[in-house]
Amino acid sequence: MSETTGIANQASSPLSLKGMDYSVLQQCMHCGMCLPTCPTYDTTRLERNSPRGRIAWMRAIADGEMSVDKAFADEMYYCLGCLACTTACPAGVDYPTLFEAARADIEQAEAAGHGQRDFWRWLAVKTLFMRPRLLRFVGRVLRLYQWTNTDVFFRKIGLMRLAPARLRELEPQTPRVCAKFSHQLIEPEEKPTGESRYRVGLLTGCVQDLAFSDINRDTADVLLANGCAVVTPPVQSCCGSLHAHNGELELARELARRNLDLFDLDSLDAVITNAGGCGSHLKHYAKLLDGDVKYRDRAHAWDKKCKDIHEWLVEIGISPPKGGLAEQAVTYHESCHLCHGQKVKAQPRELLRAIPGLEFVELPESDWCCGSAGIYNITQPEQAGKLQHRKVEHISKTGAVCVATANPGCHLQLVNGLREQGLTVEVRHPISLLAEAYRRSG
Amino acid sequence: MNLTELTSRLPEGSVLTAREDLLPYAFDGTAALKQMPAAVVFPRNAEDVAAVLRFADEQNAPVVTRGSGTGLSGGSVPVKNGIVLCTLRMDKVLEVDTRNLAMMVEPGVLTKVIDEEAAKHGLFYPPDPSSMKVSTIGGNVANNSGGLRGLKYGVTRDYVMGLEAVIPDGEIVWLGSKCVKDVAGYNLRDLFIGSEGTLGVITRILLKLVPRPKAKRTLLATYSDIERAAETVSAVIEAKIIPCTMEFLDRMTIRCVEDFAHVGLPTDCEALLFMETDGHPAVVEEEAAAMAEIARKYGAKEVTLAADEAQALQLATARRSAFAALARIKPTTILEDATVPRSELARMVRFCEETGKKHGLQLASFGHMGDGNLHPTFLTNEKDTEEMHRVEQAMSEIFDFAISLGGTITGEHGVGLAKRDFLPRQFDPGSYALLSKVKASLDPKGLLNPGKIFPVQG
Ligand SMILES: Cc1cc2nc3c(=O)[nH]c(=O)nc-3n(C[C@H](O)[C@H](O)[C@H](O)COP(=O)(O)OP(=O)(O)OC[C@H]3O[C@@H](n4cnc5c(N)ncnc54)[C@H](O)[C@@H]3O)c2cc1C
Ligand code: SF4
Ligand code: SF4
Numbered sequence: 056m057s058e059t060t061g062i063a064n065q066a067s068s069p070l071s072l073k074g075m076d077y078s079v080l081q082q083c084m085h086c087g088m089c090l091p092t093c094p095t096y097d098t099t100r101l102e103r104n105s106p107r108g109r110i111a112w113m114r115a116i117a118d119g120e121m122s123v124d125k126a127f128a129d130e131m132y133y134c135l136g137c138l139a140c141t142t143a144c145p146a147g148v149d150y151p152t153l154f155e156a157a158r159a160d161i162e163q164a165e166a167a168g169h170g171q172r173d174f175w176r177w178l179a180v181k182t183l184f185m186r187p188r189l190l191r192f193v194g195r196v197l198r199l200y201q202w203t204n205t206d207v208f209f210r211k212i213g214l215m216r217l218a219p220a221r222l223r224e225l226e227p228q229t230p231r232v233c234a235k236f237s238h239q240l241i242e243p244e245e246k247p248t249g250e251s252r253y254r255v256g257l258l259t260g261c262v263q264d265l266a267f268s269d270i271n272r273d274t275a276d277v278l279l280a281n282g283c284a285v286v287t288p289p290v291q292s293c294c295g296s297l298h299a300h301n302g303e304l305e306l307a308r309e310l311a312r313r314n315l316d317l318f319d320l321d322s323l324d325a326v327i328t329n330a331g332g333c334g335s336h337l338k339h340y341a342k343l344l345d346g347d348v349k350y351r352d353r354a355h356a357w358d359k360k361c362k363d364i365h366e367w368l369v370e371i372g373i374s375p376p377k378g379g380l381a382e383q384a385v386t387y388h389e390s391c392h393l394c395h396g397q398k399v400k401a402q403p404r405e406l407l408r409a410i411p412g413l414e415f416v417e418l419p420e421s422d423w424c425c426g427s428a429g430i431y432n433i434t435q436p437e438q439a440g441k442l443q444h445r446k447v448e449h450i451s452k453t454g455a456v457c458v459a460t461a462n463p464g465c466h467l468q469l470v471n472g473l474r475e476q477g478l479t480v481e482v483r484h485p486i487s488l489l490a491e492a493y494r495r496s497g
Numbered sequence: 498m499n500l501t502e503l504t505s506r507l508p509e510g511s512v513l514t515a516r517e518d519l520l521p522y523a524f525d526g527t528a529a530l531k532q533m534p535a536a537v538v539f540p541r542n543a544e545d546v547a548a549v550l551r552f553a554d555e556q557n558a559p560v561v562t563r564g565s566g567t568g569l570s571g572g573s574v575p576v577k578n579g580i581v582l583c584t585l586r587m588d589k590v591l592e593v594d595t596r597n598l599a600m601m602v603e604p605g606v607l608t609k610v611i612d613e614e615a616a617k618h619g620l621f622y623p624p625d626p627s628s629m630k631v632s633t634i635g636g637n638v639a640n641n642s643g644g645l646r647g648l649k650y651g652v653t654r655d656y657v658m659g660l661e662a663v664i665p666d667g668e669i670v671w672l673g674s675k676c677v678k679d680v681a682g683y684n685l686r687d688l689f690i691g692s693e694g695t696l697g698v699i700t701r702i703l704l705k706l707v708p709r710p711k712a713k714r715t716l717l718a719t720y721s722d723i724e725r726a727a728e729t730v731s732a733v734i735e736a737k738i739i740p741c742t743m744e745f746l747d748r749m750t751i752r753c754v755e756d757f758a759h760v761g762l763p764t765d766c767e768a769l770l771f772m773e774t775d776g777h778p779a780v781v782e783e784e785a786a787a788m789a790e791i792a793r794k795y796g797a798k799e800v801t802l803a804a805d806e807a808q809a810l811q812l813a814t815a816r817r818s819a820f821a822a823l824a825r826i827k828p829t830t831i832l833e834d835a836t837v838p839r840s841e842l843a844r845m846v847r848f849c850e851e852t853g854k855k856h857g858l859q860l861a862s863f864g865h866m867g868d869g870n871l872h873p874t875f876l877t878n879e880k881d882t883e884e885m886h887r888v889e890q891a892m893s894e895i896f897d898f899a900i901s902l903g904g905t906i907t908g909e910h911g912v913g914l915a916k917r918d919f920l921p922r923q924f925d926p927g928s929y930a931l932l933s934k935v936k937a938s939l940d941p942k943g944l945l946n947p948g949k950i951f952p953v954q955g
Pocket of ligand 2: 086106145
């Protein structure tokens, strides 16, 4: 009885550094083992930009020694949220929870200040990514604009010069929007040709749906080729990771509930995600909805069934593709939230190695953040650019003609980075390469 | 202290004074010790260091030198309102001399980088504290750090041929040379090794390198009690084999490490020995086989050999995480490093266990069994003052017992703040007075790392 009351209270009081379980903060024993893996510490070599320093600052806030101010907000928005520190930390510090609590405190205190950053947050977090249909509509317009070459025209006549500086810099970076969205490519329910071994739900994502709906089609194809019936609701909500990472936990909860309502979990063996960033958030709905009596149990069931596509395929065992790709060297960049967030490291490599003709080459620092990090490349362009450059440098040294990666943010970051350096390396999702191999199997 | 004056004497961007910038320098790797400094400075070379020390001398400001702040005795914990001098911007490898097997480095170079640099030339820098990915060579020299390879290769001291230091009045001194033999004057170089930042700031280090061993074999042996593991270690050495590494972990440590690293350690045994032999391939094979046989003879439940280099590395990395992994159990992890002559190790381990039990404390143990350096670790909560009191009591008994066996209160972490008050127990009054005299003559004003090793005077 008392337990339920406690949890209910927790739901009404938002996550905060002061209110949270103190032992999570105490867990950091300041050994420093995480320092060399933190990209921001690597850049500045200042402790405040390190996991150990940030946690100390959070603890000082919880202890009432420091307040949530602009400086803290700047620091917490300089943190990439890449979670490399969680992989490195032997003490098992729960950095994701600390990170979300800190950013929630900042939004609560409105410490981050207003202005441009706010505009982007508002546009992305509170508007576009809350409304799937609106997002698709914007995607349509963007597509029209790109497709008619209006973008080139605008750029030529210098109209872009009128736009705010950030927008101007970003404009050539915007993704090429796909001709069709996922629901136009994938039927609500598709069955494999042979016997169905499993029945799975497919999450189509937001950016993935907008810019990479073909990857969603490929995912469905690979699942079908491995005996999975695929259920894909046509209008899906954002997973809410963007919101949780930007301190908007209530919005994140609302989106989680929508997703739970959308899928009939009992009839599914798994719910599949193919975007590393989404997956690492999707798998923790139970924690997010801990205080929600109505949704709590379903969230638990959801977490158990939610699987990254690579993880799922290796778990069920794939039928090796008979057809291969043209002989080519392929390397692999790990999305932070796939490798550090979900600890899915070996599976994508295993799948790539299973493709005939493909020569797998390791990428040095493959698990080092590429700088995309949600909307980080918009809010922190300088640091994001440094990381992008470092990543592209490594990719070019491998000699690979293609780099595989399993997160839309990374995908775009790599495409843009490679283009800026004038490199012709192709960027693909591992599952797209696998799908291609199956298609060639006939 | 006039911070504007300090800032003006150094290149731009060398001094931090904002509260939020200072906060993360208020502690090192030691549990429950914290103090806010007034400023953190980042010198780029010995001249900058000299400028800071001269300023400190003028203003009577205490200076605490810091590398990466991974120390476990509170050595780089600031003095209230003092200056922290951080060496991380002095991070250049200055020379690798393959003819004299030596390397000249600045103090802020990370330990791991030194070995990587040596490896490029087929050479080897053996001291490998578990923190080597993070710790600086300056910190290693100042603490005379050990590591996993102490039994065969010795500790940091055995690899320092010379060093440059800035002493409290701002003078820059060079001690030592590239000569294997050098008996000119007092050996002051050795005085600075292990001086914990209390005598001067080390600004350059000349390191000795050795040829890189061509082969290595890694073994794991599990035991149903710690005595058998200790007996195995003695028997291996008696058989005239000097492995480079003989580490042990107790049940609780094994569990925590496995929880973190997922390398498949057996969690159903009381003790685990992690052994490595390196050198010529043929000798290594022979020794590994002999070690496995001895382990079995002395009651190992299971002996396994690492399949390849990658697995061996994985196991070593897992072992290196032991201390921090123990933090999974309780909020505060208090680690000691009482050390005894190897022959007394089993007794020491048993005593620690009993002492923990007697005081109703949770205790885990691991350590470097080959060199008698033990890490009894209390798992506690610093917020629980009553329990912390019992921890102190138990610690005190453990130190006394170690001393009574002819051991020492610290094998590799240094005295710092944490063990300062126990130091007089290990020395007779005359010897302790001599130690204090050395400090007083080199740092008469007591401005370098005051309160460490010795209580603050007056
Ligand atoms: C997880 C973990 C594992 C560890 N494993 C080991 C181990 O296996 N063996 C071992 O021996 N230790 C170990 N340590 C302890 C610690 O890493 C070592 O003592 C290391 O040498 C400290 O290096 P640092 O750069 O962090 O120095 P700091 O902690 O910053 O400083 C340590 C001391 O050296 C002084 N100092 C630093 N640089 C200089 C300089 N340039 N000139 C003068 N004085 C200086 C400081 O004032 C301080 O007294 C471990 C620590 C951790 C957290
Ligand atoms: S986050 Fe983990 S690895 Fe980093 S200092 Fe804290 S305990 Fe150590
Ligand atoms: S999440 Fe990434 S950037 Fe942030 S502290 Fe951890 S390692 Fe550093």
